[in-house]
């Protein structure tokens with residue numbers, strides 16, 4: 001397997017925004033809004049993981065990518081399989097997510113990664129794009145997340161992949177995404193930070 005990454009071809013890159021947060025806090029929602037406003041490209045580290053998992057297990061990759069309940073049937077197995085792949089090669093899904101959208105990544109100056117879950121995800125982007133990096137933590141209360149469909153799932157919500165980034169990360173921006181929070185003001189501040 002090729003583990004090299006040629007960051008030189010992305011010298012046009014101005015910002016990489018990494019979004020982290022608990023399930024149903026609104027990472028995708030905020031990522032999509034930002035991408036719309038900034039004409040940025042959206043990347044998901046879970047995309048190559050799901051597509052490869054689907055191929056190996058001969059199940060429907062498109063269904064796995066959608067937010068349907070289909071993916072919940074496979075979530076635990078996918079986490080386990082992803083752990084094994086990451087153990088062998090910690091940056092595998094970061095590289096694959098970029099490679100799979102190489103054409104857009106090669107031209108778009110702003111990348112938004114919607115689902116970082118690991119210190120190694122941050123380390124990969126920090127290694128290759130230290131000056132462009134912005135780390136954004138999305139937060140929402142348990143009640144808000146429940147209203148958005150979150151149900152505590154043992155071995156998922158308490159797994160390392162969902163909890164590792166709860167500590168020891170210095171976030172560039174913390175986005176408070178409850179219904180009572182001022183969404184537009186925070187978006188404006190975040191966009192100013194991205195464009196500065």
Ligand SMILES: Nc1ncnc2c1ncn2[C@@H]1O[C@H](COP(=O)(O)OP(=O)(O)OP(=O)(O)O)[C@@H](O)[C@H]1O
Pocket residue numbers: 021022023024025026027028029030148177178183
């Ligand atoms: N500020 C908001 N206003 C209204 N709806 C929101 C807001 N943030 C998130 N939502 C809604 O809450 C639900 C969950 O959000 P989203 O899918 O973005 O969460 P997520 O953190 O990406 O979840 P997961 O980790 O499970 O993929 C979606 O239906 C989304 O439209």
